[in-house]
Amino acid sequence: MGVDAEDGDEADSIRLQKLAAQAKAFRANDDSDDDSDDDFSDDEELQSPIDEVDPFIFFVETVKVLQASDPMRFQNLTQTLDFHYQALANGVAQHAEQRRAEIEKEKMEKASAAAAAAPS
Known part of the structure; x- marks a missing residue:
């Protein structure tokens, strides 16, 4: 049973690493979009x-x-x-x-x- 628990922990660790990498990639893409939004605002024309x-x-x-x-x-x-x-x-x-x-x-x-x- 101890071996199965270690395999489960290792699988969870791999999943968490993948999720962290995806979140990091998402934040990198999201930051570049924020810069273009700051350049122009339609509030003055609304x-x-x-x-x-x-x-x-x-x-x-x-x-x-x-x-x-x-x-x-x-x-x-x-x-x-x-x-x-x-x-x-x-x-x-x-x-x-x-x-x-x-x-x-x-x-x-x-x-x-x-x-x-x-x-x-």
Whole structure:
């Protein structure tokens, strides 16, 4: 029985050596692929529908919907806010209005530039 156990250990050892060699070869091939991936990234060119959503404007519009749909709940929520959080919410609302004006101005500029570039 001792001889069979030694043969089994030797076979396991050979299998482990083969697996280690395969893993080493795989890592060598995998490393060369990583270098080519780092050269170029499409992240800058990636567009999604949410890119057009301004988070500040979205937040303020959501708050307005909540206020209109359930005024009592909105009042209860805002009354429990600390003064600093109320000031922060007001600041976010002001910033959202500024962003809304900036976005509208950018759209108008793009539209006028497109109209000027279009052949008559």
